[in-house]
Amino acid sequence: MSGLREECGVFGIYGETTQDVASTVYYGLFALQHRGQESCGIVVNDDGVFNYYKDNGLVNDVFTKPVLKELGLGQIAIGHDRYSTTGNNDRNNAQPIVVNHHKGRMAIAHNGNIVNAFELRQELELAGSIFHSTSDTEVIAYVITKERINSGSIEEAVGKAMEKIDGAYSLVIMSPQKLVACRDPHGFRPLCYGKRSDGSYIVASETCALDAVGAEFVRDIDPGEIVTFSKDGVTSDRAHCDEKPHKMCIFEYLYFARPDSIIEGRSVHGARAKAGALLAMQYPVDADIVIGVPDSGLDAAIGYAEQSGIPYGMGFIKNKYIGRTFIAPGQKNREDKVRIKLNVIRSAVKGKRVVLVDDSIVRGTTITRIISLVRAAGAKEVHVMSSAPPFTDACYYGVDVDSKENLIACQCDYDMEKIAKKVGADSVGYLDVNTLHMIIGNKAGEGFCAACFGKGYPTQIPTGQKDRFEEKISKKQEEKAKESYEMYLRV
Structure with missing residues (x-):
C-alpha cells in the first residue's frame, strides 16, 4: 500500500460515576491507532472541569503513565487519533479541540473532511473569529459554538450546525454534562456505541475499540443521527436521517478499518x-x-x-x-x-x-x-x-x-x-x-461511496482553497x- 492517508479515529466515554476515564480512552485510542498515527489527544471532564493533553506521536508515546495520571479522574472523556487530510501535521492541529464559551466549555473530535470548510472559515473570520489551526475541525467547532448562542442545548446546536456543514464527519462532542455523537447525513465514516457492565457508554469509530475496553456493542449511529448521552439516558435526534443517500466509504472495508471490526453489520474480514x-x-x-x-x-x-x-x-x-x-x-x-x-x-x-x-x-x-x-x-x-x-x-x-x-x-x-x-x-x-x-452484499451503486474509483461525487466538491494556508485545488x-x-x- 503506498501513498494513501486516512482521516482519524474518535472515541468517547460517558459515565455517571467518577472513574479513570483517561485510561479507558487510552485503550480505545490504542485500538484505533491504525486510523491515524500523526497525533493524538484526550480531554477528561470532571464535573465540568476539562483537563486535556495532546501532542504529535503515537498513543503509547504521547500518553505515558505520568501524563495519564495528570489527566486525573472524571465522568466523561473523549479522545482522537489523527492523520491530517485538511490541515498540516502541526501540534496545533492535534485533536480534540477545546472551546471556551460563555455557555460552557466544549471539546470536539472529528473523523472525516468538510468540503465547504473554506467558505465557512471565510464567513467566520469576517465575523471576527480567530483560528488557531488549519484544521477543518476548528471550523466545525466554531459553527457549533455560534449556533449554541441561540440554542437551548448542545445537541440542538449540533443539529443546526449540520444544516451548514457539508461533507464527511463523524463527531464526538463533550459539554460539561453531556457526550454527543453524530454522523453526517451520507454516513461516509463509521461510528457506533456500546455499553459496559458498569453502566458507562462508549462511542467509537469501530467496534474493535469497544472490544478493547470491555463494552458490548449496542448499535451503529445512523447517518444523520445525533445521539446524546446524559443523566437523562440515551436520546436520539433523527431529524437529519434519510435526508441523503447512504454513502459509506467503501475503502473502510477494503483497507482502513481493522479486520476484526464490524461496520454496519458487515464483517470487515x-x-x-x-x-x-x-x-x-x-x-x-x-x-x-x-x-x-x-x-x-x-x-x-x-x-x-x-x-x-x-x-x-x-x-x-x-x-x-x-x-x-x-x-x-x-x-x-x-x-x-x-x-x-x-x-x-x-x-x-x-x-x-x-x-x-x-x-x-x-x-x-x-x-x-x-x-x-x-x-x-x-x-x-x-x-x-x-x-x-x-x-x-x-x-x-x-x-x-x-x-x-x-x-x-x-x-x-x-x-x-x-x-x-x-x-x-x-x-x-x-x-x-x-x-x-x-x-x-449491496445492490450495485447503493449504500457506499466509490468516488475515488470514478463513480461520481455524492456532494459538491471544494471550489476554493482548503484554507488560506493550504494549496488551491x-x-x-x-x-x-x-x-x-x-x-x-x-x-
Whole structure:
C-alpha cells in the first residue's frame, strides 16, 4: 500500500460515576491507532472541569503513565487519533479541540473532511473569529459554538450546525454534562456505541475499540443521527436521517478499518475475503502459492486462495514496530520504511509462481519495492492482485487522494500490461469496480461511496482553497470533480 492517508479515529466515554476515564480512552485510542498515527489527544471532564493533553506521536508515546495520571479522574472523556487530510501535521492541529464559551466549555473530535470548510472559515473570520489551526475541525467547532448562542442545548446546536456543514464527519462532542455523537447525513465514516457492565457508554469509530475496553456493542449511529448521552439516558435526534443517500466509504472495508471490526453489520474480514474471491474469478492465474502483503492484504489473499484452490502461504515477516507505510509523511520516508518493514520468507517463494495480493495499488512505489523483494528471494513469477479497483479521482471525504498525475493507473492509461511493466510484475489485476457492491452484499451503486474509483461525487466538491494556508485545488481537478458530480445527479 503506498501513498494513501486516512482521516482519524474518535472515541468517547460517558459515565455517571467518577472513574479513570483517561485510561479507558487510552485503550480505545490504542485500538484505533491504525486510523491515524500523526497525533493524538484526550480531554477528561470532571464535573465540568476539562483537563486535556495532546501532542504529535503515537498513543503509547504521547500518553505515558505520568501524563495519564495528570489527566486525573472524571465522568466523561473523549479522545482522537489523527492523520491530517485538511490541515498540516502541526501540534496545533492535534485533536480534540477545546472551546471556551460563555455557555460552557466544549471539546470536539472529528473523523472525516468538510468540503465547504473554506467558505465557512471565510464567513467566520469576517465575523471576527480567530483560528488557531488549519484544521477543518476548528471550523466545525466554531459553527457549533455560534449556533449554541441561540440554542437551548448542545445537541440542538449540533443539529443546526449540520444544516451548514457539508461533507464527511463523524463527531464526538463533550459539554460539561453531556457526550454527543453524530454522523453526517451520507454516513461516509463509521461510528457506533456500546455499553459496559458498569453502566458507562462508549462511542467509537469501530467496534474493535469497544472490544478493547470491555463494552458490548449496542448499535451503529445512523447517518444523520445525533445521539446524546446524559443523566437523562440515551436520546436520539433523527431529524437529519434519510435526508441523503447512504454513502459509506467503501475503502473502510477494503483497507482502513481493522479486520476484526464490524461496520454496519458487515464483517470487515469477510468483505476483504470476498474481494479476494472475486479477484480469483476475475483474474485466474496458474501459480504455486498465494501470499498477502501484511496486514490488510492478508484477508483478500485468503479469499483468493480459497476460491482459486492455490495454496495460501505466509510470504512475509512484518516488523511490528514500524507503522503503516502510507502514514509516513513524504515519499522518501515511505520508501525507507518499506525496506525495514517487510522481509520475505525465502523458503515460501523460492522457485515458485507467486500471486501477491495487496489491498490497493496507488502510486505504485511500494508495490514495486515489494515485488523486487519477492523476486530477489527467488520467485519465478510474480502476479499482483489489488483488492481495490484502480484509483481514478481525488477524494474529498477524508482519504488523501488528491493528485491524479501521481496515480499509477492514470499514468498508464488504465492499461494492465503497462502497469505490470512499470511495477515489475508478470501481470496485474484490479478488482472490477462494477463488482464492488458484492463485497458487502449491496445492490450495485447503493449504500457506499466509490468516488475515488470514478463513480461520481455524492456532494459538491471544494471550489476554493482548503484554507488560506493550504494549496488551491487545481482547475483541472475542480472541473473533473464538477463533471463527476453532474454525472451523479443525472444518474
